[in-house]
Amino acid sequence: MTKQQLSRRVEPRKLPSRSNSRARVEAILAATRELIFRHGLEGLTTNQIAEHAGIPVGSVYQYFPNKQAIVYALIQDWLSVLEDKLDAFPMEDYLQKGRDYALQQMSMTVTVPSTFDYERKLGRILLGAIDLYPELRELNDAHVEFCVESSVKFLKAAGSKWSVARLRKLGRYILEIRRTLYYTPDEIVADAIKWQEIATIAIISQCLDD
Amino acid sequence: MTKQQLSRRVEPRKLPSRSNSRARVEAILAATRELIFRHGLEGLTTNQIAEHAGIPVGSVYQYFPNKQAIVYALIQDWLSVLEDKLDAFPMEDYLQKGRDYALQQMSMTVTVPSTFDYERKLGRILLGAIDLYPELRELNDAHVEFCVESSVKFLKAAGSKWSVARLRKLGRYILEIRRTLYYTPDEIVADAIKWQEIATIAIISQCLDD
């Protein structure tokens, strides 16, 4: 992606309506995901994506206004899955079962990143992409906002006396702790999940004990 | 950087001997650092670097065999500063002052990343670069090794009964905890440092209490 490409529109050109359209959009995203996973972002070309997806380049531009929009959509998908996981978590149930249990569950909530090596590598690359292209930043910001809100809601419900502002800061750091899993090498994920839980409980305890 | 450029030699072409040479190497690195800081890795061109450094392109290639070699040198510099900081830490002193004090200091050791926003942003970008280009990986690996060893040494000295293999895993995760600081937004660094300390002490305690 050259400089000129920056600051372009990134919304999909059209909402895929016909099933064929959706299939093509999926094919494009799948191809991109695969290529990115295998070779990283460097050297990713639209022609390559099209070829890998089994459709002509021209058609790629039927659904995406430019190359970044594809990566944008990829990240969007990925983040929304993460957010769905967070959303689906039945926090209320656990909160009724006592502080310790709640703490443990909260830390589990934190552990969203998939423990599957494939997803973790992909996540790492996508996280890198966010840093690479300004347009993708907004996606990250929205996601961060979502995660932070999720944490704040939980911590409040768990009984924290901290101000929302302070809880938001903590929520932001909790997200960072969660993201360590992406950068953790495959060989130590199992242990890392455990340590992540310990670390999370430790810092969360602060706001519950105050 | 296109695909063909990958897997190239990355050692600086020559050791700068004449004072002018050293100045030029510095100018190149400074220019690159500045450009990377401002616009990220994307769109970084050799001509841009040369222009920014106030020297002709040809001269850039007098000191570096290719573009990546410059980024390589940049990362090398950066990591070696981090390693020097770790090395300079007088761990022994603290170990004599009791477990709690030692724990706290250990966690401080962990907090190596500069708290200055500039360095943290640069560090984040350089960390991203490592993921982008295979050649840079070796630099990271060596650095990781160094940090892990440093942690293991400390934890052993602090009295951990864990096996070296297990301590190495922990050391690896401690590094990840440390790196969270790079991804922490400027507004919450102050708090993040504190939480990072808490989190670190919590996970380190495991291996000391066993």
Added chain:
Amino acid sequence: MTKQQLSRRVEPRKLPSRSNSRARVEAILAATRELIFRHGLEGLTTNQIAEHAGIPVGSVYQYFPNKQAIVYALIQDWLSVLEDKLDAFPMEDYLQKGRDYALQQMSMTVTVPSTFDYERKLGRILLGAIDLYPELRELNDAHVEFCVESSVKFLKAAGSKWSVARLRKLGRYILEIRRTLYYTPDEIVADAIKWQEIATIAIISQCLDD
């Protein structure tokens, strides 16, 4: 052409299917032929070729993976014309008309290089190109093989008792005699053809008289 370019793929990127494609490939080859004829191989640039062919550089690379591939195609064309000429020669007819007549015809077969100055100069340059770029060598080797086989077949048919191995050596030298025509200055081609015939008959006689 710099060193890095050597050992690259040289097959045309795609078989020209649409008439326009074929026309463009022709235009590229014609432009290259013309430029090479006028200025030699040195200083031949892809931009020059494109400009001369009246198409953008990018389009040149639509049909040829790199500069050498163009020269490769040029040589391929040229050699295949030569081989067609050899193939088209009705050797059998002549063999029945007696040794002397056959000998004369054989030597005529040998005289394949065009007597037109343009083609001879071009041939000389292309022959030089083969020596310049390793990839082109395989083309020459295949052509040599073809010519040698052609000679051996003829000499056998003409009644030579020599072993195939020996005839192959002779065939290889006959090719060299044929190629003298390329290096012969325009002013003496007419005579050179005659002398070439004499020379050829003389050395061929050896294997028929043994």
Added chain:
Amino acid sequence: MTKQQLSRRVEPRKLPSRSNSRARVEAILAATRELIFRHGLEGLTTNQIAEHAGIPVGSVYQYFPNKQAIVYALIQDWLSVLEDKLDAFPMEDYLQKGRDYALQQMSMTVTVPSTFDYERKLGRILLGAIDLYPELRELNDAHVEFCVESSVKFLKAAGSKWSVARLRKLGRYILEIRRTLYYTPDEIVADAIKWQEIATIAIISQCLDD
């Protein structure tokens, strides 16, 4: 060599007077010869030559005005050796011993190219260089002139009745026959020399029998 370099002066910048100068000129030529032999003309750089010769680039330009001048000198050396060989040939002696003997010896004269593979490959490359750079053409022309004169003198002395103009044409072709040896693969040199002799005698006979 880029286009701009063409049409430059090619005489050595200074006649090497001091022994050190001569040694350096020799070193430059030897290095160039070696590099050309190994990698051909493509990719030959002055820096490479200097490094291989063990002297600084700047010094190369003390003795040669530009890169081509080096190749020029190399070819000059090579051709002068060939001419010395021709000169040293005691043709008169042989002419007194009868036509057949003379013919045979004449054809030997023709066989000047070294039968050593190294020299033959080098000669082939140098011959190619002549075709590549216009400036080198004059060297070839002078050499051709020399060889033609040598042949004419011999043929006249041997009793040919042909006009000088016609003998010059024959002489020119005899040179071409001689040059076939350069293009002959190593495996068949031995046989090629024999066939070259036969071919030469055959065409020379024409002018003696008329």
Added chain:
DNA sequence: AATGAATGAGGATTCATTCAT
């Protein structure tokens, strides 16, 4: 005279995007 760092125009190749069919 000797040096070798400095120069910068030039060249091969790429690739996001368009648009004629």
Added chain:
DNA sequence: AATGAATGAATCCTCATTCAT
């Protein structure tokens, strides 16, 4: 709507030659 050939600005890197020291 679908296609995929066409485009050409942009990018990395080279290297003959110079000239300050």
